[in-house]
Amino acid sequence: MTVTYSRWVADARLGTFYRLLLRWKGSIYKLLYRELLIFTVMYGTISITYRCILTEEQRRMFEKLSMYCDQYAQLIPVSFVLGFYVTLVVTRWWGQFESVPWPDRLSALVSGHVRGADEGARLVRRSLMRYANLSGILIYRSVSTAVYKRFPTMSHLVQAGLMTAEELRHLEELPSPHNKFWVPCMWFVSLAMRARSEGRINNDVAMTAILNELNTLRSQCMRLYGYDWISLPLVYTQVVTVAVYSFFLACLIGRQFLDPAQGYPGHNLDFYLPVFTLLQFFFYVGWLKVAEQLINPFGEDDDDFETNWLVDRNLQVSLLSVDEMYDLVPLVERDKYWDESEPQPPYTAASAEHRKPSFMGSALDISVPKEEMEFQHNLEQIKEHEEANHSTPFLGSLSRILGVQSPNFPRLTPTSQVSLLRRRPRAPFSRFPLYLHPESFLMPSHARNADMEDAFSSMPLYERPGFYSCPQTPIHCVPPSIPRPRPRRAHGDSSSSLVHPLMGSQVLKYTFAPTEKKNKQKKKHRW
Numbered sequence: 001m002t003v004t005y006s007r008w009v010a011d012a013r014l015g016t017f018y019r020l021l022l023r024w025k026g027s028i029y030k031l032l033y034r035e036l037l038i039f040t041v042m043y044g045t046i047s048i049t050y051r052c053i054l055t056e057e058q059r060r061m062f063e064k065l066s067m068y069c070d071q072y073a074q075l076i077p078v079s080f081v082l083g084f085y086v087t088l089v090v091t092r093w094w095g096q097f098e099s100v101p102w103p104d105r106l107s108a109l110v111s112g113h114v115r116g117a118d119e120g121a122r123l124v125r126r127s128l129m130r131y132a133n134l135s136g137i138l139i140y141r142s143v144s145t146a147v148y149k150r151f152p153t154m155s156h157l158v159q160a161g162l163m164t165a166e167e168l169r170h171l172e173e174l175p176s177p178h179n180k181f182w183v184p185c186m187w188f189v190s191l192a193m194r195a196r197s198e199g200r201i202n203n204d205v206a207m208t209a210i211l212n213e214l215n216t217l218r219s220q221c222m223r224l225y226g227y228d229w230i231s232l233p234l235v236y237t238q239v240v241t242v243a244v245y246s247f248f249l250a251c252l253i254g255r256q257f258l259d260p261a262q263g264y265p266g267h268n269l270d271f272y273l274p275v276f277t278l279l280q281f282f283f284y285v286g287w288l289k290v291a292e293q294l295i296n297p298f299g300e301d302d303d304d305f306e307t308n309w310l311v312d313r314n315l316q317v318s319l320l321s322v323d324e325m326y327d328l329v330p331l332v333e334r335d336k337y338w339d340e341s342e343p344q345p346p347y348t349a350a351s352a353e354h355r356k357p358s359f360m361g362s363a364l365d366i367s368v369p370k371e372e373m374e375f376q377h378n379l380e381q382i383k384e385h386e387e388a389n390h391s392t393p394f395l396g397s398l399s400r401i402l403g404v405q406s407p408n409f410p411r412l413t414p415t416s417q418v419s420l421l422r423r424r425p426r427a428p429f430s431r432f433p434l435y436l437h438p439e440s441f442l443m444p445s446h447a448r449n450a451d452m453e454d455a456f457s458s459m460p461l462y463e464r465p466g467f468y469s470c471p472q473t474p475i476h477c478v479p480p481s482i483p484r485p486r487p488r489r490a491h492g493d494s495s496s497s498l499v500h501p502l503m504g505s506q507v508l509k510y511t512f513a514p515t516e517k518k519n520k521q522k523k524k525h526r527w
Contacts, residue, residue: 002302002303002304002305002306003023003025003026003302003303005020005023008020025302026302026303028282028286028289028290030302031286031289031293032282032285032286032289035281035285036278036281036282036285039248039252039278039281040273040278042252043252043255043256043273043274043277044272044273046252046253046256047256047257047272050062050256059259062253062256063258063259063262063264065253066253066254066256066258067254067258067264068254069250069251069253069254070250070251070254070255071254072250073247073250073251073254076243076246076247076250077243078243078244078247078284079284081239081240081243082240082243082244082284082287082288082291085236085237085240085291086287086290086291088232088236089232089290089291089294089295090294092227092232092294092295093294093295093297095223095227096224096227096297096298096305097297097305099220099223099224099227100220100224100305100310101135101136101139101217101220101221101224101314102217102314103129103132103133103136103217103314103317103318104317104318104321105213105216106129106132106210106213106214106217106318107129107132107317107318107321107322108321109206109209109210109213110125110128110129110210110321110322111125111321111322111325111326112206113201113202113206113207113209113210114128114195114200114201114322115200115201115202116200117326117327121200122323122326124191124195124200125322125323125326126319126322126323127191128188128191128192128322129318129319129321129322130162130163130315130319131184131185131187131188131191132184132185132188132214132217132318133162133311133314133315133318134157134162134163134184135181135182135183135184135185135188135217135218135221136217136221136310136311136314137151137157137162137311138179138180138181138184139179139181139221139224139225140298140307140310140311142179142181142225142228143224143225143227143228143298144298144299144305144307145298145299145300146298146299146300146304146307146308147307147308147311150308150311154168154171154172155168162315167187170183171183179225181221181225182218182221182222185214185217185218188214189211189214192207192210192211192214193207228298231295232295237295240288240291241288244284244285244288247284248281248284248285251277251280251281255274255277257269257270257271257272257274
């Protein structure tokens with residue numbers, strides 16, 4: 001019953017969708033032609049009555065009523081109400097399709113983990129999959145009119161071979177007033193546990209995988225049951241239906257062509273049929289018909305789900321997977337591209353134009369000048385103007401795009417160095433230096449003192465030039481009186497080229513170790 005037209009719209013060419021307008025099965029014409037015909041007949045009847053039967057005085061009264069209906073019919077929010085309603089219905093419709101149970105994954109697990117080529121193992125595998133399919137068929141009988149007509153009683157399931165008479169007796173003897181679609185799942189679990197105890201299922205991991213997949217299939221059946229039980233609120237459906245049909249009842253009178261001789265505004269022309277009113281009826285009522293057809297896809301409409309086909313397909317595929325296909329593998333041999341590192345499957349003449357090179361990434365096509373490819377090793381601070389702290393990011397980005405160089409900033413050269421952090425003069429703790437490079441202790445004293453004045457020297461709080469940045473957490477700050485010696489490589493071990501940096505606690509330990517040693521000697525002397 002599902003209308004499939006994917007092949008017709010595979011290529012977006014001239015006339016692709018126009019050909020779909022000529023199809024009848026599943027079309028809007030098939031759903032709407034009765035309502036459209038009734039609306040046209042009613043409109044024509046009122047028009048003939050106005051033109052030929054009413055007296056002059058009655059015509060004037062009818063004309064006032066027509067303009068009144070046309071004016072206030074626009075207050076009905078048809079588009080607003082219909083839009084939300086159809087969106088909700090389509091979302092629900094797709095959720096129902098995603099809840100359709102498919103036993104393919106379960107059959108693969110059963111075929112792979114329930115081992116044995118004897119008749120007993122074959123009986124276990126087929127019974128497991130028959131129970132899983134029976135659970136889906138029982139839920140289809142509850143929600144789908146098409147499946148219920150196929151199996152109107154439980155005896156029909158026995159006659160069809162989907163369950164045995166003994167299983168039917170056990171099912172009917174259960175003292176439960178609820179839907180019993182879950183009972184075959186419990187039979188599945190019991191039989192799987194028996195197969196595990198007999199050693200047909202090798203390990204508990206395989207057993208867990210099978211039961212998890214069974215629970216997934218049962219959850220899908222439960223969702224279908226819930227969708228059938230909890231419908232869209234009836235008041236919402238009533239509001240939408242009343243809004244649409246009351247609007248077009250008002251249009252039967254309000255959209256009549258009045259006598260042009262009376263000079264009413266907007267009534268300069270006189271036609272027998274309102275073409276655009278009929279188009280509006282086609283769109284709005286057709287929109288409502290879409291919701292009416294999709295609100296329950298388990299019926300017998302043209303676009304409803306093929307539930308009977310699902311019953312046949314799932315049973316056939318699952319039994320084939322666990323029986324005839326069990327432990328069946330074709331002859332394993334070398335493929336055609338055994339000695340090739342890059343297989344190249346051939347193309348036909350019709351598909352040769354679709355062969356494309358591999359996409360390597362859009363950034364790989366960027367060309368960088370040779371002088372900008374060199375690494376910058378020695379970076380020094382650029383003296384920036386104080387007003388750069390308050391420049392906006394937009395102006396900075398615009399200047400970079402236009403290539404405008406500010407006179408307050410020297411242009412970068414390959415030998416220049418760029419400062420990443422800048423001192424804020426009034427920042428707290430600005431008197432403490434920040435040591436980022438252990439090599440600074442190997443520098444001469446005057447060079448190190450000069451370097452202390454740089455932006456890299458002291459600054460627990462920083463901001464990026466050109467941005468109104470908030471204070472940030474300092475990277476590492478220690479008092480200037482505590483030097484941080486450069487870690488030296490151990491000469492005894494030449495196999496390692498990596499040295500672990502000294503932590504702050506180790507620095508303090510090495511710094512105050514001589515002092516502690518002297519204090520201990522003094523105490524010993526006094527004693």
